[in-house]
Amino acid sequence: MLRFDDDARTLALGVHDLLEAGPPSGHLSMQAAWSARARMRAGQDAHSAWQDARASDDDSFQREVSLVHRVVVLGWEASISGRIDGLSREGDHTIVEELKSTALPGERLAGLGADDFPHWTRQLQLYLHFLERARPGAAPGTVLGRLVVVSLVDGLQRVLHVPPDPDMGRWLEAQLRHIIEEREQTLAWRAIRRAASVPFAHDEWRPGQQGLAAEVQEALAQGRHLLLTAPTGHGKTAAVLHAAISVAWATDRRVFFATARTTQQRMAEETLRAMAVRGLPLRAVSIRAREKICLNDVVACRPDACPYARDYYDKLRDGRLTERAWDAPGTGGQVGPDDVVAIAEPARICPFALSLDLARGADVIVGDYNYVFDPAMRLSVVSDDPDAWIVVVDEAHNLPERAMGYASPSLDLGQVEQAAAALDEDPRYRAIADLAQRIAAWLRQSAQAARDAGGELALPLDEGVDPRAVRQLARDVDGVALDYLLLKHERPLFPPGGDDPWLEVARAMLRLRSAVDRAGEETVAIWRAAHRRRGGRRPRRPPTGQLTMLGPATADAVGSEDVSLSLLCRDPSPVLGPLFLDLAASVQMSATLEPPEFYARMSGIAEDRLRVARFSSPFPPENRRVLLLPQVSTEYRRRARDREATAALVSAAVRAVPGNVAVFCSSFALRDDLLPLLDLGDRPVLVQERRMSEEDRAALLATLRRAEGHVLLGVLGGIFAEGVDLPGDALLA
Structure with missing residues (x-):
């Protein structure tokens, strides 16, 4: 990790930081279901075995030799x-020995040289350079x-001799120079931000909006977690972003605007762009899901399957695409998904990776909750330095369930x-197929209690799952990950971009382990077991948490079983609490964060950092009329009976309002x-369709904002029921 002291103009870093300082080169790489700790453990095991063997063979051998090299660059x-392995x-x-582990089998290593491992060779040559400079009187060529x-894969070794690099x-x-110039550019940009006044996104504040922004700004400046x-x-959105950016710009921090839906992201993007137009120095980007902005025919981020992954880093560097993105005309530094695609497509690079x-x-990232709160998907820029971030959680009543x-x-x-x-179709995969069979056997055996209970059983975690x-x-699963990656590259079983059942199983096992390691009394294990019907159709799985008994199998049920294990977390605070502890500050905002004590507890927020703010509706009481019509019911069993009467009442209510009206039903049905x-x-009707595209959603909202008397027929809890901004006459009832 790079550690700057800007006042003293010093930089402390490791050899690996130095090697990775420049922009990467080559392709976007393949991924395997391989946990970081497993990779580290495999490498450590190999290092220890090799060091023990060298120490027993050579009395002069020293292991784990630390060294520090100092140099002045640009003042x-x-x-x-660094730390030399041997x-x-x-x-x-003097012989400097560096050991590295690889997924390649020994027979493949035999024909390779040092040039085939440029990163490792460079690291070793750095150590040679440091030792030569530490011994100015030593004869040239005495450090090798x-x-x-x-x-x-098989433990075989390849020993490669590496000479010093005279140009090191x-x-x-x-x-x-690259690292320091990048830091000085960051400092210069921060100075520009600090000197700027943060403009409001609109020409005027709404009544009460400025007071709301002041409340948020005060809480964030104090490092609090505000429930608003x-x-x-x-x-x-406009008030909170103004407050969050004001604090971030003054304290050299960054803002993450986290949402549950894409429609909410569009509001934040429009607000940021309006602030940029009014003079805010800004670098903001929106992150959409990989599959939503993929330019390839199939979502397969590998150079052999996607031309946009091929030579990605070289194209990114040579085209100066990140710099071009911030300076793109018309964006004001707010780079939305369409802007990303417009830059990525002609350059033939992956827009998601960009x-x-x-x-x-x-300075500001707009994205889904997952990129902040999901431990498996959290962006490294957040996890590496959470204290650098102020997080805004939009429609925060959705966060506990998501977490x-x-x-x-x-x-x-x-x-x-x-x-x-x-x-099992390919003998080369036999070892991995055997592991899959072992996982299947474990599931079948462990589900016996659910069979005895009639089909479904919920147990405390320590009773329902054997953690060992x-x-x-x-x-x-970790142990075969590298083998699978190599086999998949050389002899793939599945088409590029298609489903990979083994990777799904492997990732599920790793997530299961992570949950078991982290979980406590808040988590229960739910086992389900039922015979599959003839023809292979599987019974519909009850919703998570709904412990409906499936009942014993009937006489005509034959074939394999439906068996599943689900962990049900009933308290998200163990997931959310550690992150809120480390963040600089946050604001969770919604119209429905009541009672706030509940949401504070669900978020794991410490009492000494909690702040609560409540604001009443800005609309007069006569504009917030609620009509209760007990003569009709939308319950499923009464729906058909009252359908015509319900339609008549809705029609009368719509005709009574001269402008735009939204009608939200409890379901699409x-x-x-x-x-x-x-x-x-003759009122024009807009209908919320199932699985609407982003373009169709945006077009519908744009139509409503024209205030031409449309009627929106939507669904409660759907994409238009919350998290959209329809000011003025865009929605009257």
């Missing part, structure tokens, strides 16, 4: 620390390198059996039942 003193003497020569590459000093200075309840009409690269240098989902993984026998069958079995299976019965005269 900054850089201290570079140091030994052979006659008049030896790169030992060990296969994690110039390379080192160039890398440090403010009904529709306050203009929360948005992540832009996020590294962004409980992060800690509620599941594993399904049918999915495991599908993976095992596919893997989960951890062992997850370790075995009810909306579809009422639609042909409505008598709306």
Whole structure:
């Protein structure tokens, strides 16, 4: 990690930081279901075995030798620390030995040289350079390198001799110059931000909006976690963004605007762009899901399957695409998804990867909850330095349920059996197929209690799951990950971009282990077991948390079982609390954060950092009339009986309002039942369709904002029921 002291103009970093300082080159790489700790453990095991063997063979061998090299570049003193795996003497020569582990089998290593491992070779040559500079009187050529590459597949070694690089000093200075110039650019940009006044996004404040912004700004400046309840009409997005950016710009921090829906992101994007137009110095990017902005025919981020992944980093660097994105005409530094695609498509690079690269240098990121709160998906720019971030959570009443989902993984026998069958088709995958069969056998065996209970059983976690079995299976999944990655590259079983059943199973096992390791009394284990009907149809799975008994199998049920394990997290605070503890500040805003004590507890927010603010509706009472009509019911069992009467009442209410009206039904089915019965005269109707595209959503909202007397027929809890801004006459009732 880079550690700057800007006042003293010093920089402390490690050798790996130095090697990774420049922009990457080459392709977007393949990924495997391989946990970071497993990769580290495999490498550590290989290192320990090799070091023990060298120490027993050579009395001069020293392991884990630390060193620090200091150099001044551009007026900054850089201290570079490193640790040599092994140091030994052979006659008049000092031998620096560096061991690395690889997924390649030994037979593949035999024909490779040091040039095939440029990153590792460069690291070793850095150590040679440091030692030569530390011994100015030593004869040239007396410090030599030896790169030992060990296969994690079969344990075979390849020893490569690495000479010093006479140009290493110039390379080192160039890398440090890049790091320092980038830092000085950041400091200059921060100075510009601090000197700027933060404009409001609109020409005028709404009544009460300025007071709301002041409340938020004060809480954030104090490092608090604010729970803000403010009904529709306050203009929360504009007010809160103004406050959050004011604090972030003054304290050299950054803002993450987290949403549950894409429609909410569009509001934030429009607000940021309006602020930029009014003079705000800004670098903001929106992150959409990979599949929503993929330019390829299939979502497969590998150079062999996607031309937009091929040579990604080279194209990014040579085209200066991140710089071009911030300076793109008409954006004001607010780079939305369409802007990302407009830059990425002609350059033939992945737009999703570009948005992540832009996020590294962004002042403001707009994105889904997942990129902040899901431990498995959290952006590295957040996890690496959470104290640098102020997080705004829009429609925050959705966050607890979403966070409980992060800690509620599941594993399904049918999915495991599908993976095992596919893997068993190729003898090369036999070891992985055997592991899939072991996972399947564990599921079948562990589900016996659910069979005895009639089909479904919920148990406390410590009674329902053997953590040792989960951890062992997850370790075995880790153990075959590199083998699978190589096999998949050389002899793929599945088409690029298609489903990969084994990867899904492997990731599920790793998430299951993470949840088991983290979970406590708040989590229960739910086992389900039922026979599949003839023909392979599987019974509909009850919703998570609904412990409806499936009942014993009937006489005509044959074939394999439907078995699944689901962990149900009932308290999200173990997931959310650690992050809120580390964040600089946050604001959770909604019209319905009541009671705030409940949401504070669900978020795991410490009492000494909690602040609560409530604002009443800005609309007069006569504009907030609520009519109760007990003569009709929309309950499912009474829906058909009251359908015509309900349609007549809705029609009368709509005709009584001269402008735009929104009618929200409890479901799409009810909306579809009422639609042909409505008598709306010549009023134009807008219908919320299932699975609307982003373009269609935006077009519908744009139509409403024209205030031409439209009637919106939508669904409660849907994309238009919350998180959209319809000011003025855009919606009257």
